[in-house]
Amino acid sequence: MAQQVFKRPESLKDNVFHYCPGCGHSIIHRLLAEVIDELGIREKTVGVPPAGCAVLAYNYLDVDMGEAPHGRAIAVATGIKRCRPDLVVFTYQGDGDLAAIGTAETVHAANRGECLTVIFVNNGVYGMTGGQMAPTTLPGQKTTTTPGGRMALRDGHPLDLSRMLALAAGSVYIERTAVTSPKHIIKTKKAIRKAFKVQMDGQGFALVEILSACPTNWKETPIEACKRVEQVVATQYPLGILKDATHEPTADNP
Amino acid sequence: MKKGFIKIDSQRCKGCGLCVSVCPKGRIRIAEALNLKGYHPAEFQEDEMDKKGRCNACTLCALICPDVAIEVFRE
Ligand code: SF4
Ligand code: SF4
Ligand code: SF4
Numbered sequence: 001m002a003q004q005v006f007k008r009p010e011s012l013k014d015n016v017f018h019y020c021p022g023c024g025h026s027i028i029h030r031l032l033a034e035v036i037d038e039l040g041i042r043e044k045t046v047g048v049p050p051a052g053c054a055v056l057a058y059n060y061l062d063v064d065m066g067e068a069p070h071g072r073a074i075a076v077a078t079g080i081k082r083c084r085p086d087l088v089v090f091t092y093q094g095d096g097d098l099a100a101i102g103t104a105e106t107v108h109a110a111n112r113g114e115c116l117t118v119i120f121v122n123n124g125v126y127g128m129t130g131g132q133m134a135p136t137t138l139p140g141q142k143t144t145t146t147p148g149g150r151m152a153l154r155d156g157h158p159l160d161l162s163r164m165l166a167l168a169a170g171s172v173y174i175e176r177t178a179v180t181s182p183k184h185i186i187k188t189k190k191a192i193r194k195a196f197k198v199q200m201d202g203q204g205f206a207l208v209e210i211l212s213a214c215p216t217n218w219k220e221t222p223i224e225a226c227k228r229v230e231q232v233v234a235t236q237y238p239l240g241i242l243k244d245a246t247h248e249p250t251a252d253n254p
Numbered sequence: 255m256k257k258g259f260i261k262i263d264s265q266r267c268k269g270c271g272l273c274v275s276v277c278p279k280g281r282i283r284i285a286e287a288l289n290l291k292g293y294h295p296a297e298f299q300e301d302e303m304d305k306k307g308r309c310n311a312c313t314l315c316a317l318i319c320p321d322v323a324i325e326v327f328r329e
Contacts, residue, residue, distance in 0.1 A: 006316040006326035017321055021268035021293065026320035182276055182317040213269075220264070222270040222320075 001059040009033035011042050011062045018056060022222020024212025025053055027179040028061050028121060031189045036063060039196055044248040045088045046080055047071040050097035054125040057092050071102030074109045077116050084141070088200060090117040095136040099161040106161070110205045113170025117195045120162065122231065123214040131217030135159035138236050143217070158236055162209040166243035174202035174242040178211040178234065180226035194246075203246055211237060258311025258328045260298050266323040267295035273315035273324060279306045282315060296323075 007066055012033035020165050036042050042063055049057035051070035058065035067075040073091035081089040089099075095199045098106055109116065125143055126132040132141040136158055140149040166174045173195060177188040188210055195206035211233050213225035220228060260281075262273075267289065273296050275283045285297045298309070311328040 002327040002329050004325060005258070005311055006324070006327050008325075012319050012322065018268055021320070022272060023267035023320055025319070026322070030322050182314045185317050199311045213282065222272050223275050226272070 002049075004120040009037045011036040011059055015059050019053065020107060020214075020216040020217045022213060022225065023053070024210070025216070026178045027185060028092075028119065028188070028210055028212065029054075029057065031179075031185070031192055032090075032119065033061060034189060035193045035196060036061075038193070039200070041088050041141075041196070041200070043092070044086065046077075046084075048077045048080070048089070048091045048156065049124055050091070050093040051101075051128075052094040052097050054092055054094060054121065055128070061249055071100070073097065073100060074116065074118065075105040076116070076220065078105075078109055078114050081116055085115070088117070090119060090196070090199075090232070092119045093121065094121070094127065095122045095124065096134045096141065099135045107165065108164040110171040110207070113172070113204040115199050115202060115204055116206070117192075117199045119126050119192065120206070120207055120209040121212050122233075122237065123131055123217075124211045124213055125217045127214050127217055135142060135161075136237075138233065158253065160237060162207060162237075165205075165207060168205075170205055171207070171243055172245050173198045173206040174209070174241060175207075175244075176209040176211065176237060176239050176242060178239060180211070180213060180229045184230075184239075198246055201246075209237070211239070224226050234250055255311045256328065257268065258309045258326060259300060260309060260315060260327070261325045262296050262298055263291050263323045263325075264295035264297070265291070267319075268321055269292060269295055270320060271296070271326050272318045272320065276314045276318050277326040278312065279309055281309045 045063040046067045133144040175191045178184040200204040215225040316324040
């Protein structure tokens with residue numbers, strides 16, 4: 001008898017993704033659904049999706065979702081979590097959403113140590129609106145608003161927001177991963193799982209930054225785009241744990 | 255030796271080719287035919303043998319498939 005060793009997670013609806021072929025968002029959605037299934041938290045999880053390509057994340061993840069205005073996901077999530085601390089609350093945001101428009105609430109939420117899980121998808125461009133420069137765009141990278149390539153002194157330097165958030169006293173766990181090969185995908189799932197556990201143990205602010213391919217706006221094939229993440233993007237944004245101040249919960253320090 | 259097979263949902267597949275690039279056994283290829291959305295879907299080459307051997311249900315293709323179009327079975 002053949003035994004099924006890989007199947008669609010239950011927390012992922014049956015809908016076909018609207019994402020482009022080879023888009024990293026799709027992989028990250030599946031990993032989130034797998035983690036939610038494995039932790040058994042589907043009935044008490046609330047997600048806050050962004051503006052951007054992932055604006056329709058609620059069509060795919062079978063948990064309660066509440067849309068936020070552009071950049072405001074962490075502010076909305078803070079409200080939900082403070083009113084209902086028994087729920088597991090996560091945001092799902094791109095780099096344009098979190099690292100540009102939502103910088104203020106993101107920095108302050110991390111600094112206050114809000115007990116949230118943040119999934120931060122970094123593909124270096126504004127995807128949905130047609131590939132404009134984002135704060136995370138690499139030096140020299142061509143986008144629709146930097147047709148000759150990004151120049152640091154004119155357009156700003158690439159912003160490593162995760163590293164800034166790691167300095168904030170209230171953040172507990174921050175890791176950067178990628179979804180460009182099976183090995184990195186397994187690591188990303190582990191990081192997402194840990195970021196949920198940190199919240200469920202009441203430890204504080206947890207964020208996973210995931211380097212993800214946007215083949216469409218990079219004008220590359222999915223395979224080339226995944227290579228670019230590993231060989232080029234990861235030199236600017238090195239993978240690994242940026243902060244881990246988690247502790248094993250004990251009776252007097254839960 | 256472990257043996258396995260995969261099922262690809264050809265209407266869900268967008269022909270991105272990532273599964274083809276990670277399969278250690280070279281068991282997946284992109285089809286000539288189009289699916290309803292106009293993509294060339296991936297297809298599993300079950301019967302043709304080459305020296306890399308049969309599918310061993312390693313799940314690498316399913317792990318990377320963005321569209322969750324692949325199910326993996328072990329025999
Ligand atoms: S534009 Fe880029 S980020 Fe948006 S769905 Fe397409 S590949 Fe994904
Ligand atoms: S399970 Fe492994 S061997 Fe089988 S088709 Fe997928 S990648 Fe190839
Ligand atoms: S990885 Fe998935 S979507 Fe891409 S070609 Fe293979 S089966 Fe199709």
